[in-house]
Amino acid sequence: MQYEEIVALLPDFLDDKLSQRQQQWVSDSLDSSEELRSALASLKDLRAAHNQWNDEDVPQWHRTAFAVRPKARTTNWMNWVSLATSMAAIFLVMFRIQVVSNVDGYQVSFGDQINKVAFKKQADIFLNNWQTEQVSYLEHRFLEFENLQLQQNQQILKTTLQYNQDQRHKDLNQLASYFVDQRTQDITQSQQQYRQLFDSQTEDRKSIETLYASLEK
Amino acid sequence: MLFDNDERLISKALDGSEKAWVKLVKRYEKRIYNYSLRMTGATDEAMDIVQEVFLAVFRNLPNYRGDGVFPAWLFRIASNRCTDYLRRKNTNPLENKSLTDTDTLRSNKMADEDLHRSQENRELLKLLSALSTEHRQVIELKLFQNMTFDEIEGYTGLSANTAKTRFYAALQKLRNLVEVPYAV
Numbered sequence: 001m002q003y004e005e006i007v008a009l010l011p012d013f014l015d016d017k018l019s020q021r022q023q024q025w026v027s028d029s030l031d032s033s034e035e036l037r038s039a040l041a042s043l044k045d046l047r048a049a050h051n052q053w054n055d056e057d058v059p060q061w062h063r064t065a066f067a068v069r070p071k072a073r074t075t076n077w078m079n080w081v082s083l084a085t086s087m088a089a090i091f092l093v094m095f096r097i098q099v100v101s102n103v104d105g106y107q108v109s110f111g112d113q114i115n116k117v118a119f120k121k122q123a124d125i126f127l128n129n130w131q132t133e134q135v136s137y138l139e140h141r142f143l144e145f146e147n148l149q150l151q152q153n154q155q156i157l158k159t160t161l162q163y164n165q166d167q168r169h170k171d172l173n174q175l176a177s178y179f180v181d182q183r184t185q186d187i188t189q190s191q192q193q194y195r196q197l198f199d200s201q202t203e204d205r206k207s208i209e210t211l212y213a214s215l216e217k
Numbered sequence: 218m219l220f221d222n223d224e225r226l227i228s229k230a231l232d233g234s235e236k237a238w239v240k241l242v243k244r245y246e247k248r249i250y251n252y253s254l255r256m257t258g259a260t261d262e263a264m265d266i267v268q269e270v271f272l273a274v275f276r277n278l279p280n281y282r283g284d285g286v287f288p289a290w291l292f293r294i295a296s297n298r299c300t301d302y303l304r305r306k307n308t309n310p311l312e313n314k315s316l317t318d319t320d321t322l323r324s325n326k327m328a329d330e331d332l333h334r335s336q337e338n339r340e341l342l343k344l345l346s347a348l349s350t351e352h353r354q355v356i357e358l359k360l361f362q363n364m365t366f367d368e369i370e371g372y373t374g375l376s377a378n379t380a381k382t383r384f385y386a387a388l389q390k391l392r393n394l395v396e397v398p399y400a401v
Contacts, residue, residue: 056254
């Protein structure tokens with residue numbers, strides 16, 4: 001085990017990294033052991049070989065083969081192109097579109113020449129029908145609007161009348177109540193005045209009687 | 218930024234930046250490749266290991282704690298993967314290729330590789346080829362990666378004493394092999 005310990009120190013011994021005591025110990029051990037000297041020689045050979053090692057370049061390799069993220073889903077524009085092409089073809093067939101090259105250049109026509117009049121007639125019929133439908137629709141909408149407006153006005157009038165009636169009824173009740181209260185107060189006040197007058201008359205009469213009595217005497 | 222540090226590149230790679238990942242790989246692949254090359258002696262096997270290492274790194278990147286020791290973390294993975302690879306192969310491609318009859322024992326492919334390899338590199342690979350995988354690993358880590366025996370213990374799981382024993386045995390074996398040709 002001691003050999004192994006010393007051999008383990010040999011790299012640091014070569015680099016002069018050991019303490020003075022360890023350096024001396026290893027040095028003495030080397031002097032006395034052929035085996036250790038052999039180990040040191042091997043170590044030197046290895047180090048010499050390694051010092052001359054030239055790092056080799058890494059061959060080409062795919063560094064992201066395993067790290068690559070799933071590709072973002074791209075729009076398959078080819079599908080859209082094919083759809084657009086199909087729609088355009090259907091459109092061309094339905095409207096009988098013709099592209100004619102003549103001396104004036106290219107001419108695009110819808111339907112053949114024979115059907116132009118018929119197409120115009122059909123278009124007029126369609127437009128007339130559409131106009132009639134639109135007029136009818138608008139009239140219908142106006143009527144609906146008028147009816148709605150009428151209903152709303154009636155509702156407002158009814159509500160207003162009801163409110164006025166309620167208010168008037170309330171006012172009359174207040175007036176009657178006030179009249180009764182006032183009348184009661186007036187009667188009470190008259191009674192008091194009559195009583196005072198009666199008392200005064202009685203007192204006057206007593207005074208007259210007293211005066212009369214004194215005169216008679 | 219002109220120079221992205223490892224942590225920044227890792228962060229970007231985790232966010233899905235392929236460019237950052239490639240930059241990180243390129244920064245360290247040469248070291249890992251040459252280490253693997255010395256361990257296996259063959260270019261294609263070294264490349265297999267490089268790919269395994271960076272695959273493992275990529276998978277474990279979210280677990281990297283980012284404490285500024287990415288090279289050490291990377292090399293620990295490389296060391297483990299290299300050992301696993303050689304153990305899995307269960308053969309030592311460099312063994313049985315004595316220094317005296319390398320031309321007859323090496324495959325044509327390896328001979329071709331040798332032609333393109335510098336004389337210096339060839340010498341070291343010859344020396345290492347005399348060692349078993351275990352011995353070569355200790356020599357590589359101790360002498361070429363400049364690790365202490367305690368660090369080797371941490372990297373490989375070997376005890377420091379076992380590493381020292383292997384180191385000693387490796388040097389002895391090398392000495393014997395060097396002396397044999399001259400003895401004959």
